[in-house]
Amino acid sequence: MRTLVALDFDWTLIDEDSDQAVITLLPPNVHADLREKPYASMQWTDKMNHIYGELHRSGCTREQITTVFTALKLHSSMRTALQLAKQTGAADVVIISDSNTVAIQECLRAHQLDSVVSEVITNESTWTPEGRLGVRRYVSAETPHGCTRTALYKENPIPSCALNICKGRELRRLRAGYDRVVYLGDGRNDYCPGCELTSLDVYMPRRDRGLHAILSGPDGAAIQARTVYWTHADDVLEEFETIFAPLAANKSQAP
Numbered sequence: 001m002r003t004l005v006a007l008d009f010d011w012t013l014i015d016e017d018s019d020q021a022v023i024t025l026l027p028p029n030v031h032a033d034l035r036e037k038p039y040a041s042m043q044w045t046d047k048m049n050h051i052y053g054e055l056h057r058s059g060c061t062r063e064q065i066t067t068v069f070t071a072l073k074l075h076s077s078m079r080t081a082l083q084l085a086k087q088t089g090a091a092d093v094v095i096i097s098d099s100n101t102v103a104i105q106e107c108l109r110a111h112q113l114d115s116v117v118s119e120v121i122t123n124e125s126t127w128t129p130e131g132r133l134g135v136r137r138y139v140s141a142e143t144p145h146g147c148t149r150t151a152l153y154k155e156n157p158i159p160s161c162a163l164n165i166c167k168g169r170e171l172r173r174l175r176a177g178y179d180r181v182v183y184l185g186d187g188r189n190d191y192c193p194g195c196e197l198t199s200l201d202v203y204m205p206r207r208d209r210g211l212h213a214i215l216s217g218p219d220g221a222a223i224q225a226r227t228v229y230w231t232h233a234d235d236v237l238e239e240f241e242t243i244f245a246p247l248a249a250n251k252s253q254a255p
């Protein structure tokens with residue numbers, strides 16, 4: 001049985017939000033400006049691109065930003081859980097995130113997870129020779145993903161996916177060739193991929209976050225997968241030990 005482990009990055013793989021961690025580097029006056037027009041209504045990826053420009057203008061170096069990425073809080077039990085899945089030889093681990101490629105790759109390298117994660121689906125980011133990070137939407141405005149799925153959030157129906165990424169569409173593409181998916185997430189945009197899961201899959205929403213709020217309402221009825229809530233990375237490790245232990249045992253008995 002081949003398993004695809006697909007997980008979100010912010011507040012799932014790591015115990016914080018990578019964009020917010022970068023925003024703390026902004027000088028206070030720029031930080032205040034971002035709450036005003038025209039920035040307040042800017043699409044999030046475009047806003048982060050603007051923020052990286054402001055950081056560059058304020059003298060923030062590539063090293064300083066990289067240090068933020070490598071210092072993102074990743075619990076050792078989360079790392080152990082993903083290593084456990086990978087070591088069975090019957091699972092692949094992919095990240096589907098609304099962060100950016102450089103942030104995620106630096107974080108994975110810092111925690112020796114770059115060889116465990118086989119693919120990262122997120123907004124593309126690149127450094128200019130001058131040390132300015134640029135971020136581009138994963139799905140551009142010119143070629144919209146077309147997802148129309150909504151979810152009730154704080155009593156209002158809202159699009160479940162942001163303009164720049166539909167994680168459900170990505171999961172549909174990625175899951176081909178796998179018998180089962182284990183999906184972990186915490187945010188509103190982790191609802192759409194949850195709706196793509198079948199009764200053979202495992203859905204692992206983080207407790208007390210945006211996704212949990214959606215699932216607690218009427219939209220929770222759309223989920224067919226076995227659902228396992230978690231709070232701490234230790235809970236994820238415990239569940240992964242149950243899911244992957246039979247596969248690990250098979251592997252050790254193989255000739």
Ligand SMILES: [Mg+2]
Nearest residue numbers: 008010011187
């Ligand atoms: Mg998240």
Ligand SMILES: [Zn+2]
Nearest residue numbers: 147161166192
């Ligand atoms: Zn979607």
